[in-house]
Amino acid sequence: MEIKVGEIIRLKREEKRYGLKDFAKLVGISPGYLSQLENGHKVNPKLETILRIIKELDIDIDMLLGLEKEGENINVKIPSLLKLVLAKDRNYKVMEDKDILKKLCNIIDKALESKYLVEDQMLYALFLEDIYIQIETILKRYMALQIIKYDLE
Structure with missing residues (x-):
């Protein structure tokens, strides 16, 4: 199962209980653009936009980009809703x-x-x-x- 950057942003936004419109306004982008980012339709946002998003959502940029340091337990950094998505996929098999x-x-x-x-x-x-x-x-x-x-x- 491949997790995309947009999915992490959406799950973390929902975990923090931000609505799409409110969060888009908070980071200075349109709700439509945020939706496209979350759904993977826009894949190359400006660095300043990503930095504002990760700052507001308290997302670790290494985790967001899939960069895991050796010996580091990435599960600690994954948002709890994302853990549920991963567990759901695994549990369906069981x-x-x-x-x-x-x-x-x-x-x-x-x-x-x-x-x-x-x-x-x-x-x-x-x-x-x-x-x-x-x-x-x-x-x-x-x-x-x-x-x-x-x-x-």
Whole structure:
């Protein structure tokens, strides 16, 4: 999946809750031009325009241009909405298996049904946090087992 500069700008703008017209006005360009940048129809904007955009959106220019420094974890810099786009593409592949999809739906159903059993909002939030921690713990266990299995082979 290829992520383009315009997509990063749009996702970061939406993450910061700027409307297209308001943000275009803020950086001194027309809404139509901003839309064309975000949709990839304009691919060579003036440097001053890009600099104003990255300043207002707090985007790292190296990340925007796809320049990753050695040993640097680029995931820390990717806007959260962009992470969702990347995860969605990856998750579609997992959910193509009907048995896995059924199990995931059952897990989500149980978590949602629990809201009616644990009526207190704070306790339900703690319940969900416990589920999250348990998933992390189980994942680490299975990743370790996977490493052991490959070492034995």
